[in-house]
Amino acid sequence: MSNEILVVVEHDRGEVTETSYQAFGLARTLLSAGVGTSITAVVIGAEADALAAGIGSYGAGLSVLVHHAELTDYAPEAWGDVVAQLIASRAPAAVVATGTDRGNEVLAHAAAIADLPFAANVTDVSLADGLGLTRVRWGGSLLEQSRLHAPVYVLSGSAHTFTGEPSGDAAATTEVFEPTLDASAARTRVVDRVTLAAGITLTTAAVVVSGGRGVGSADGFAPLTELADLLGGAVGCSRVVTNNGWRPHSDQVGQTGKRIAPELYIACGISGAIQHWVGMMASKHVLAINTDNEANMVGKAEYAVIGDLHKILPAVSDEIRRRRASA
Amino acid sequence: MVELRILVCVKRVPAPGARITLTADHQGIDAKNLGFTTSPHEECAVEEAIRLVETHGGSATVLTLGAVEADEQLRYAVSVGVNSAVHVTHASLAGGADWDAQATARALADAISSLEATDGAFDLILFGNESADSGGFQVGVRVARQLGRAIVNGIKGIVVENGSVTAQRESTSGFEVYQLALPAVLGVKEGLNLPRYPTLPGRLKSKKVEVPVLTAEPMPGGLATLSFDNAAELVVETTMLGTGPEAAPAIVDLLEELGLV
Numbered sequence: 001m002s003n004e005i006l007v008v009v010e011h012d013r014g015e016v017t018e019t020s021y022q023a024f025g026l027a028r029t030l031l032s033a034g035v036g037t038s039i040t041a042v043v044i045g046a047e048a049d050a051l052a053a054g055i056g057s058y059g060a061g062l063s064v065l066v067h068h069a070e071l072t073d074y075a076p077e078a079w080g081d082v083v084a085q086l087i088a089s090r091a092p093a094a095v096v097a098t099g100t101d102r103g104n105e106v107l108a109h110a111a112a113i114a115d116l117p118f119a120a121n122v123t124d125v126s127l128a129d130g131l132g133l134t135r136v137r138w139g140g141s142l143l144e145q146s147r148l149h150a151p152v153y154v155l156s157g158s159a160h161t162f163t164g165e166p167s168g169d170a171a172a173t174t175e176v177f178e179p180t181l182d183a184s185a186a187r188t189r190v191v192d193r194v195t196l197a198a199g200i201t202l203t204t205a206a207v208v209v210s211g212g213r214g215v216g217s218a219d220g221f222a223p224l225t226e227l228a229d230l231l232g233g234a235v236g237c238s239r240v241v242t243n244n245g246w247r248p249h250s251d252q253v254g255q256t257g258k259r260i261a262p263e264l265y266i267a268c269g270i271s272g273a274i275q276h277w278v279g280m281m282a283s284k285h286v287l288a289i290n291t292d293n294e295a296n297m298v299g300k301a302e303y304a305v306i307g308d309l310h311k312i313l314p315a316v317s318d319e320i321r322r323r324r325a326s327a
Numbered sequence: 328m329v330e331l332r333i334l335v336c337v338k339r340v341p342a343p344g345a346r347i348t349l350t351a352d353h354q355g356i357d358a359k360n361l362g363f364t365t366s367p368h369e370e371c372a373v374e375e376a377i378r379l380v381e382t383h384g385g386s387a388t389v390l391t392l393g394a395v396e397a398d399e400q401l402r403y404a405v406s407v408g409v410n411s412a413v414h415v416t417h418a419s420l421a422g423g424a425d426w427d428a429q430a431t432a433r434a435l436a437d438a439i440s441s442l443e444a445t446d447g448a449f450d451l452i453l454f455g456n457e458s459a460d461s462g463g464f465q466v467g468v469r470v471a472r473q474l475g476r477a478i479v480n481g482i483k484g485i486v487v488e489n490g491s492v493t494a495q496r497e498s499t500s501g502f503e504v505y506q507l508a509l510p511a512v513l514g515v516k517e518g519l520n521l522p523r524y525p526t527l528p529g530r531l532k533s534k535k536v537e538v539p540v541l542t543a544e545p546m547p548g549g550l551a552t553l554s555f556d557n558a559a560e561l562v563v564e565t566t567m568l569g570t571g572p573e574a575a576p577a578i579v580d581l582l583e584e585l586g587l588v
Contacts, residue, residue: 017499074503076479080468099464101481101496104457108465108480112472117429117549120457120464130549136558137462142347142356143556144461150549156464187477188505196501203499207587231587239343242518249483249518250497255343255459256367256517264587274558275343285585287568287578302563303581307571315572319579320588 002090003037005030007060008083008097008106012074014047018164018204023098024058025162026122026155031059034127035153036093040064041172044082045071056172063172070181074102075189080109082179087114087152099156111154119148121158139255140278160261160282200234202251206263207233210253210280211241214269214290214309218246223313224268230320236260238276254279268309272297289313330385331487333376334442334449336435336467337369337389337404339397339423340460353554358423365400367517368455374522375485375515376453377408383487386410388442388449392434394420398538406525406533413442414540425461429548432469438541439474448510451492456480456514471512479505480514 005027010020027039041060043051045067052063066082083106087095095110097103099121111118119133123143126132130149136158137144148155202208209228211221221235228235236253237246253260254276261282268289270276277300280286288301289309298304305312341347342362350357365373376387389404391397392415401412415438420426426434443449452474454467464480471478484495484502490509495502497516507513525533568577582588 012498077477101456104464105468105480108468109472111465112432112469115429117427118463118465119550121462137460137555138347139459139462141558143558145553145556147551147553148549149551184477188479188507190503191506192504193498194495194502194504198500201499207582231582233587243521245521252518264582264585273344274346287581288565299565300563301565303566303568305568305570305574305578307574311572312574312578315575316578319575320582323579323588 002092004040004090004092005036005038006040006042006083006086006090006092006095008042008044008095008103009048009051009055010098010100010102011048011051014045014050016051017100019098019100019159021058021164022157022159022162023096023103024060025164026096026157028059028167029162030094030096030125033125035125035131038062040092042066042083042086044079047072052172052174056170057166057168059167060172061170063174065174065176067176067178068181070186073190075186076102076105077109077188078181078185079106080113081181081185083107083110084113085179086177087116092152094153094155096155096157099158103156107154107156114152116152116154117148117150118154119146120156122155123158123161125155139275140281141274159259200232202234202236202253202258203260205234207231207266208236208253208260208262208264208280209233209266209268210236210238210270211268211309212238212270212276213240215241215246220310221247223310223317227313227317230317233262238270267297267301268313270297271295272300329383329490331379331383331450332385332447333379333387334439334452335369335372335376335387335389335404335409336452336454336470337373337391337400338366338455338458339363339391339393339400340366340458343367343459347557349555349557353556355422355424356555363396363399365403366455366459368457368515370522371517371519372453372455372515373404373407373409374520378520379451379485379487380410388413390435390438391415392420392426392431392543394423396423401538402533402536403525405536406529407523408529412536412538413438414538415543416540417543417545419545425552426545427548427550428463428465428469430545432466432473433546434543435466436470436473437543439470441541450509451487452476452512454512454514456516467512467514474512476510476512477507478512478514479507482513482515483518485513485515485519
């Protein structure tokens with residue numbers, strides 16, 4: 001076993017996703033726990049070569065640039081094949097990614113090919129008999145203590161758990177790896193893209209105005225949309241809202257929806273069940289607006305206003321317009 | 328019209344939204360007061376299989392690896408329109424104990440291979456993207472790899488046409504589109520559709536349907552669960568900004584303070 005920790009850098013045609021660098025936070029946590037002695041970044045697809053320049057600052061001494069004609073766009077099976085081949089050729093101590101759709105998918109493929117166990121959405125590690133892990137179940141409402149025995153530890157880090165900040169300003173050296181991919185590896189590949197929302201989206205917005213059962217209807221979302229538009233933010237919702245068909249499922253925040261981390265999450269008429277909370281608990285600040293001062297969300301929020309969201313939100317929008325007009 | 332043979336793999340899990348109580352030794356969850364259901368992503372997989380059969384003809388089969396009680400989830404799938412059900416079980420699954428992902432995937436892939444050896448290949452196999460409880464994010468991928476078939480996860484839109492499946496997956500700005508030749512495997516997510524409720528004739532059929540039971544031997548992999556803990560409850564001092572629309576200026580003050588206006 002070498003003492004390398006491989007970090008799979010998640011990117012889309014060379015553009016890094018916001019949570020990708022959190023995988024380096026997990027890698028550094030592994031180093032601190034005594035697993036491995038160096039970090040190597042795996043950058044898949046020539047389009048992403050430019051990323052290698054900045055990767056040293058996240059703690060990687062080396063970037064492996066993976067080049068192949070079939071790797072021009074995201075292809076889950078091919079990416080999994082690449083990581084499995086790197087596991088075979090480099091015998092690393094561990095392979096990590098952030099626990100996103102793509103991160104978990106690529107590591108699941110790599111682990112399946114290499115016949116290794118894979119622990120998804122890890123929040124902490126410790127050296128024990130094997131590797132001691134804490135990982136999330138139920139989307140985060142339950143924590144599992146587990147033990148991993150494997151020649152190579154394959155782990156994804158629970159999103160918004162490990163730091164995605166640079167740790168220094170060192171430069172990484174680079175080397176090129178050309179994998180052997182047969183035609184079937186590229187049979188699952190992005191063949192088209194449909195853009196529904198340009199600009200601010202639920203996952204990138206600084207402010208999310210989110211509604212739950214208390215909104216009452218599809219039309220009831222009008223004041224939420226109005227406020228979100230005024231603030232350049234996005235509208236979110238809870239599971240009961242999508243189950244009632246009031247909003248599209250792509251707006252759902254929670255265990256079966258999106259995980260988000262805005263500056264401010266405004267929870268309107270949302271009771272705050274744990275399955276919703278796990279989707280927005282990484283928010284920097286939370287403001288709850290609810291008629292029920294006993295609601296879970298009110299108790300857990302940093303700020304709260306008690307009352308009818310249908311009266312409060314229009315008043316907030318009016319106040320913003322008034323101050324802007326007089327500024 | 329080319330008929331489709333579709334398989335859906337489901338897992339019995341405690342109903343989402345339920346408060347999970349742990350056993351005193353933290354080795355398991357206390358199931359006494361829990362309702363159980365099909366994992367949410369898989370409810371949508373079941374619904375999609377029924378819709379595809381309605382459109383293309385053919386048959387939908389539901390498969391689970393689980394304790395004796397998981398029979399309830401198989402029969403529920405039949406009550407909403409799935410044609411047949413197969414139950415893979417083992418004594419060690421009693422009480423809802425989980426096998427690890429490697430053991431689960433091996434047992435399911437072996438069961439699928441044996442079903443296909445008798446009745447022919449499934450054109451499409453649907454999994455939930457991840458189970459609501461253990462959330463391993465890998466069983467579908469491992470099964471597809473063992474069967475040598477293509478798989479894409481995270482799917483929220485499916486169209487089958489001319490021997491291939493076009494599948495949509497959510498991205499940050501919209502959808503990514505994948506195209507896979509059949510036979511293929513998809514991991515789907517809630518939002519794919521809104522699942523229907525059982526009909527009375529469906530319920531009657533589900534009571535009578537014969538569910539073959541296969542046994543599998545556990546072959547554990549390298550990840551072992553030791554114990555569970557409830558996530559720490561956040562304790563915060565909530566600042567009350569006021570009551571009713573009169574609180575609007577205080578809310579806008581907060582927005583200004585955070586630099587968000």
